[in-house]
Amino acid sequence: MAIAKRPSTEMRERRFEYAAAPEATDHLKIADSYSLFIGGRFVEPHSRRRFATVNPATGQTLSEVAEADDADVDRAVTAAADAFRSWSRLSGAKRARHIFRLSRLMQERARELAVLETMDGGKPIKESRDVDVPLAAAHFFYYAGWADKLEWAFPNRRPRPLGVAGQVIPWNFPLLMLAWKIAPALAAGNTVVLKPAETTPLSALAFADICQQADLPPGVVNILTGAGSTGASLVGHPDVRKVAFTGSTEVGKEIQRATAGSGKHLTLELGGKAANIVFEDAPLDQAIEGIVNGIYFNQGHVCCAGSRLLVQESILEPLLAKLKSRLGTLRVGDPLDKNTDVGAINSRAQLEKIEGLVNSGIEEGAEIYQPACDLPERGYWFRPTIFTNVAQSYRIAREEIFGPVLSVLTFRTPDEAVEKANNTPYGLSAGVWTDKGSRILWLAERMRAGVVWANTFNRFDPTSPFGGYKESGFGREGGLHGLAAYVELD
Amino acid sequence: MDVRKTYKLFAAGEFVRSESGRTYQPDGPHNVPRGSRKDLRDMVKAARGAFPGWSRRTAMNRGQVLYRAAEMLDGRRAEFRDLLGGGRPAGGQVDAAVETWVWYAGWTDKLHQFAGTVNPVAGPYFNFTLPEPTGVVGVVAPEEPALLGLVRRLAPALCGGNTVVALASERAPLAALTLGEVLATSDLPPGVVNVLSGKRQELLPWLAAHMDVNAIDAAGCTAAQLAQVQEAAAGNLKRVVQSGPGAEALSPHAALDLMEFKTVWHPIGV
Numbered sequence: 033m034a035i036a037k038r039p040s041t042e043m044r045e046r047r048f049e050y051a052a053a054p055e056a057t058d059h060l061k062i063a064d065s066y067s068l069f070i071g072g073r074f075v076e077p078h079s080r081r082r083f084a085t086v087n088p089a090t091g092q093t094l095s096e097v098a099e100a101d102d103a104d105v106d107r108a109v110t111a112a113a114d115a116f117r118s119w120s121r122l123s124g125a126k127r128a129r130h131i132f133r134l135s136r137l138m139q140e141r142a143r144e145l146a147v148l149e150t151m152d153g154g155k156p157i158k159e160s161r162d163v164d165v166p167l168a169a170a171h172f173f174y175y176a177g178w179a180d181k182l183e184w185a186f187p188n189r190r191p192r193p194l195g196v197a198g199q200v201i202p203w204n205f206p207l208l209m210l211a212w213k214i215a216p217a218l219a220a221g222n223t224v225v226l227k228p229a230e231t232t233p234l235s236a237l238a239f240a241d242i243c244q245q246a247d248l249p250p251g252v253v254n255i256l257t258g259a260g261s262t263g264a265s266l267v268g269h270p271d272v273r274k275v276a277f278t279g280s281t282e283v284g285k286e287i288q289r290a291t292a293g294s295g296k297h298l299t300l301e302l303g304g305k306a307a308n309i310v311f312e313d314a315p316l317d318q319a320i321e322g323i324v325n326g327i328y329f330n331q332g333h334v335c336c337a338g339s340r341l342l343v344q345e346s347i348l349e350p351l352l353a354k355l356k357s358r359l360g361t362l363r364v365g366d367p368l369d370k371n372t373d374v375g376a377i378n379s380r381a382q383l384e385k386i387e388g389l390v391n392s393g394i395e396e397g398a399e400i401y402q403p404a405c406d407l408p409e410r411g412y413w414f415r416p417t418i419f420t421n422v423a424q425s426y427r428i429a430r431e432e433i434f435g436p437v438l439s440v441l442t443f444r445t446p447d448e449a450v451e452k453a454n455n456t457p458y459g460l461s462a463g464v465w466t467d468k469g470s471r472i473l474w475l476a477e478r479m480r481a482g483v484v485w486a487n488t489f490n491r492f493d494p495t496s497p498f499g500g501y502k503e504s505g506f507g508r509e510g511g512l513h514g515l516a517a518y519v520e521l522d
Numbered sequence: 523m524d525v526r527k528t529y530k531l532f533a534a535g536e537f538v539r540s541e542s543g544r545t546y547q548p549d550g551p552h553n554v555p556r557g558s559r560k561d562l563r564d565m566v567k568a569a570r571g572a573f574p575g576w577s578r579r580t581a582m583n584r585g586q587v588l589y590r591a592a593e594m595l596d597g598r599r600a601e602f603r604d605l606l607g608g609g610r611p612a613g614g615q616v617d618a619a620v621e622t623w624v625w626y627a628g629w630t631d632k633l634h635q636f637a638g639t640v641n642p643v644a645g646p647y648f649n650f651t652l653p654e655p656t657g658v659v660g661v662v663a664p665e666e667p668a669l670l671g672l673v674r675r676l677a678p679a680l681c682g683g684n685t686v687v688a689l690a691s692e693r694a695p696l697a698a699l700t701l702g703e704v705l706a707t708s709d710l711p712p713g714v715v716n717v718l719s720g721k722r723q724e725l726l727p728w729l730a731a732h733m734d735v736n737a738i739d740a741a742g743c744t745a746a747q748l749a750q751v752q753e754a755a756a757g758n759l760k761r762v763v764q765s766g767p768g769a770e771a772l773s774p775h776a777a778l779d780l781m782e783f784k785t786v787w788h789p790i791g792v
Contacts, residue, residue, distance in 0.1 A: 125621060128628065132589065170582060177585065177628020184636060184774060446792045473648045473790040495581075495631050512635050 050363065053370040055157045060147050062234065065096040068104055068257065069240035071111035072250025078103040083259070085233055088154035089367050089376035089411040097233045100256040105225070105265040108254040112196040112223040113271050115251025120193045120221040124180035131176035131218055133246045138169040141242065145235055149207055150367045152234040154376030154412070155330050157368050160207075167492055168211035171510075174494035175215035178515050182220065185512055189521040193221030194297055195273030197518065200263040201236075202279045203229035203378050204333040204434075208492075210236055212509045213276050214253060215494075220518040222274065225254045227266055231379045233257040264290070272296060274518065278335075281432075281458070281503050299507025299517045301335065301499055303432040304460030307453035308338030308489065309475065311446075312346045314465035318487065320354050323438070326463060326489040328362060328374055328416050332436040333382070335504075336461035338489055340429060342449055345442045352420065352440070359403040359416050366408065374436060377412040386414050386435035393419050393428035398439070424455060432458070446471065450478045459501030463489045482508070529695075531555050531719065532702025534568035535712020540720070548693050557720035559728045562687065565716035566734050569658045569685040572713030577655045577683035581631035588630065588680060591708040592623035598704060605697050606669060619673040625772050626677040633682060637778050646790045653781040655683035656761060657736035660729045662722075662751075664742040668694035669701065670770070675741050676715065678776035687716045689729065689742070695719035722747070730754035737761040737780050 065082060067074040077098035084093040100108070119127070138145065142165045149160040182191040197217045201209035206228055217224050228236035240255045256262055260283075267275050267287050274297040277287050281302040291298055308326050310319050326338025343351055367375030377383040394400055402415040414435055422429050422439040429439045443449040453462055461483040464475045472486040482500045485491060492498065497508040507517050529552055530537040541560050545553035555561075576584070595602070599616050606612035629636075638652040659679045664671035668691045679686050690698030702717045718725065722742075730738060730751040737760055740748050748764060755762050763779045 125624070128624065132624070173582070173585065173589075174631060177632060179628075180625060181628060181632070468792075470789040470791045473788060474792050477790065495635065512632075 050371045052366075054366065055147055055150070055368045055370060057147055057151065057368065060144055060151075062095050062148070066098060066233070066237050066257065068098045068100055068108070069237065069243075069253070069255040070104070070108045071115075071254070072244065072248070074240070077101070078107070083230070085152060085231065086379075087151050087411075088231075088378055089151075089408070091410050094152060095234065097237070097257040100227075100258040100262045100265075102265050104256060105262065105269055108225045108256050109196055109198070109266070109269045109271050111251040112225050112254050115249060116193075116195055116223045119223050119249060119252050122221075124182060127218065127221065128176045128179035130246065130248055131172055131179055131215065134242060134248070135169050135172035135176060137242045137246055138165065138172060141238075142166065142169070145207060145238060147368070148238055149235045150375070153203060153206060153232045154367050154378050155333075156372040156375040157370055158372070159330060164205055164208045167494070168207045171208075171211035171215045171494040175219040175515065178216075179219040182519065185515055186519065186521055191220065191519040191521055194518060194520055195222060196271055197222045197224045197274040197276060198266040198269060198272035199224055199226040199276045200266065200279065201226065201228055203232040204330060204335070206232040207235040207239065209278050210239055212278075212514070216509070216514050217274075217276075217518050218252065220515060222518055223252045225256060225266055225272070227256050227258060227263050230259040267291065270294075274298075276507075276517070277301070281505075284505055297517070299499075299509070300505035301507070301509060302460075302503065302505040303458055304335045304337065304500065304504050305340060305430065305432055305456045305458045306336055306338050306461040306463065306481070307340045307342050308463035309342040309443075309449050309453060309465065310344065310347070310351065311464070311466035311468075311471065312344040313467045315467060315487070316347070316351065316354060319465040320351070320358050322463065322465060322487070322489045323355060324358055324362070327438045328436050329490050331374055331377055331414070333378055333434055334490065335432075336483060336490065336498075337434075338461075338463050339433060339438060340453075341438055341440045342452055343440060343442050344449075345444050348442055352418075355418065356401060356403070359418070362403070362405070362416055364405050364407065364413065364415065374416055377414050377435065380412055382434065383412040383414060386433055386437065389428055389431060389433045389435075390417060390437060393422070393426060393439070396423075396426045396428075398422045398426060398428060424452065430456065446475065450475065454478075454480045457503040460499075460504035461485065529554050529699045529719075531557060531561060532699065532706065532715070532717040533561065533565050534716065535706065537702065537706075546721070549696050552696065554695050554699070554719050557718040557725060559725070561718060561720075562725055562728050563732070565687045565718055566658060566732050568713035568716055569687050570734050572711055573655075573657055573685045575711055576685055576714045579683070581634070584681070584683065585627045585630035587709045588623055588627035588677065591705060591710070592620050592627060594704045594708050595623060595701075596620050602669060602697060602700065605700060606667075615667050615670045619670050622670070622673045622677050622772065626681040626777065629678075629681050629774055629777060633774060633777055633781070636774055641785070643787075648788045648790055649785065651783050651785045653682065653778055654784050656780055656782050657684060658734060659684045659686050659780055660732075660735050660738045661686050661688040662726065662729075662738065662740050662742040663688055663691050663698060665691045665693050669697035671742065672698050672701065674770050674772075675739050675765070675776070679739065679780050680714065682777040682781045684737075684780055685714045687718060687729065687735070689722060689725055690717055690719040691742070692720070692722045726751065727754060730760070731757055733758045735760060737763065739763045739765065739780065741765040
């Protein structure tokens with residue numbers, strides 16, 4: 033007979049103290065101000081305007097970056113169009129060499145990129161160090177390998193590049209999203225103009241420096257910093273032949289309208305409200321880690337976050353008890369500290385959006401749980417949050433919060449789980465936790481979502497296609513499918 | 523006065539003389555190890571030992587290692603050009619060898635996407651087929667070109683996750699033995715590649731008959747040798763890859779020809 037070991041109250045309530053383990057920043061050189069990267073050089077913006085980029089963990093200004101206007105966008109697209117003539121005619125083998133070189137330089141400068149990413153965006157250093165930067169370099173490595181194999185990738189279909197790609201990326205994984213966009217575009221022979229997000233421009237500018245260091249031909253990669261209007265101008269430029277956007281569903285719809293009738297190729301990777309489904313036979317401790325990873329990874333600033341937890345009713349109580357206890361051990365605070373699990377919210381605007389939705393949850397009748405944890409005095413922070421007693425109609429169960437907020441719902445039968453999981457306009461990802469392999473595949477068949485994680489969550493790999501069903505967008509990034517988004521085929 | 527290099531076999535990650543103590547002078551004044559049956563067997567043992575580790579590395583990691591081999595070879599272009607007789611043809615051969623490593627470095631994590639399938643069987647089963655390395659591969663390098671001939675067969679074998687015992691060109695083995703020095707500094711685990719020089723007719727029968735070799739790439743065999751190899755290979759059903767005139771072409775099939783295909787069935791249902 034198994035003897036259950038019951039932890040004492042004392043043990044359960046014990047708070048673990050950790051000595052500070054901050055990552056050094058003295059090796060990092062951040063300039064006081066940055067210009068636009070056009071045609072292989074950093075040039076003054078025509079607009080003459082600059083805006084501050086802030087460390088969300090301290091509220092301090094890190095640097096000032098240029099705000100590109102219509103004239104700047106035109107200059108960058110022209111530079112990219114000029115570069116396209118020679119870049120697209122370069123042999124695949126030579127293009128591959130260039131892209132391999134970018135990958136190697138990113139690996140060599142990994143530490144610098146990780147610290148920069150964490151300071152500019154607020155994500156824990158262990159994530160930027162172990163996830164964002166290595167994956168970004170791996171993406172370039174993977175697509176470098178396709179550059180000289182396009183005929184093998186698309187046999188008998190005469191793959192040709194599209195032209196200038198206008199790419200607009202979000203602030204949650206700045207460098208990784210840059211890699212997802214630029215690597216396949218260059219491999220297929222396109223040139224790019226990329227606009228990083230307003231709040232996280234610095235790693236893209238560091239990448240511009242890497243392009244110079246790699247002797248990438250001028251104009252093949254152009255980086256324009258700016259806000260929404262810069263992005264709109266880029267997407268609308270007549271010489272842009274391909275638009276790739278990652279961001280909110282709302283803006284994605286605007287872009288689809290704006291590009292209608294233009295003949296531009298379009299891929300959109302938008303919002304999500306993923307169901308993370310836990311069956312009663314799931315290995316519970318593993319599932320708890322997966323739930324935590326699913327929603328608190330990167331402060332929940334993840335479009336594929338497992339923000340709706342669907343728990344089989346029979347295990348709701350033990351699961352919630354374990355989950356709440358696990359939340360007590362999450363370390364929230366200084367993103368540069370190597371022990372930190374949950375970092376800073378990316379911006380004041382995002383913090384206000386999260387607060388607004390959390391308040392709506394309370395008002396609509398859900399029950400809120402937050403662990404007791406100290407938050408730093410300056411900067412933008414939000415405690416890891418769990419909502420129980422959530423109805424499917426509540427805003428916190430329908431809208432993307434993009435923060436560390438989990439809504440818990442229940443189900444009784446597998447059919448009900450499928451019904452509830454698919455009851456959303458989104459369809460980016462889903463998770464399932466069960467000991468039964470056949471049930472995983474049964475469920476995966478029924479999920480209207482582009483990625484299904486089974487007994488794991490938030491896994492990414494350059495070889496693995498990623499993208500949404502329904503209002504989570506269309507097109508895939510990663511793998512062979514990601515390459516297809518950047519070629520014209522017979 | 524020059525300090526001259528002693529050419530040695532590359533075995534289990536080390537540079538060793540033939541256990542037989544014999545040498546021959548096929549290529550100028552250099553004494554080249556004349557490998558023995560015992561050397562060959564030691565190398566097969568090393569390759570078998572290295573197989574689990576190498577084949578279980580992630581495809582991405584194997585790609586990084588093959589790319590490292592390109593980097594290391596690129597840094598020694600001048601040396602190889604001289605070894606291969608100098609001049610433009612030699613330079614072209616070295617360039618093509620570097621290119622070969624780069625090309626297959628890019629295939630390690632794409633072979634499955636190129637040649638794997640999901641099979642829509644008529645029933646509630648998830649069914650997929652994927653390529654896996656066959657094991658220890660004996661590569662019989664062509665006599666010419668001395669460097670590129672070997673690299674064009676070696677890189678695809680490693681790309682798929684096999685480990686290799688390679689017979690160097692008998693007449694021009696120096697480039698193959700020096701390639702061992704490149705591979706020794708390319709993060710390849712010891713034993714993944716072993717390079718044996720010597721008399722082909724002396725070594726080939728033992729390689730072809732060795733019960734722990736899974737496949738032979740017979741690129742460098744004459745028609746008569748190929749027949750010999752095929753017959754001896756039947757002892758343990760070795761796959762014998764006969765590369766025709768296209769042996770030097772870059773192709774994912776060069777890697778896939780040295781791979782098995784595994785099909786997995788799994789039920790679907792609550």
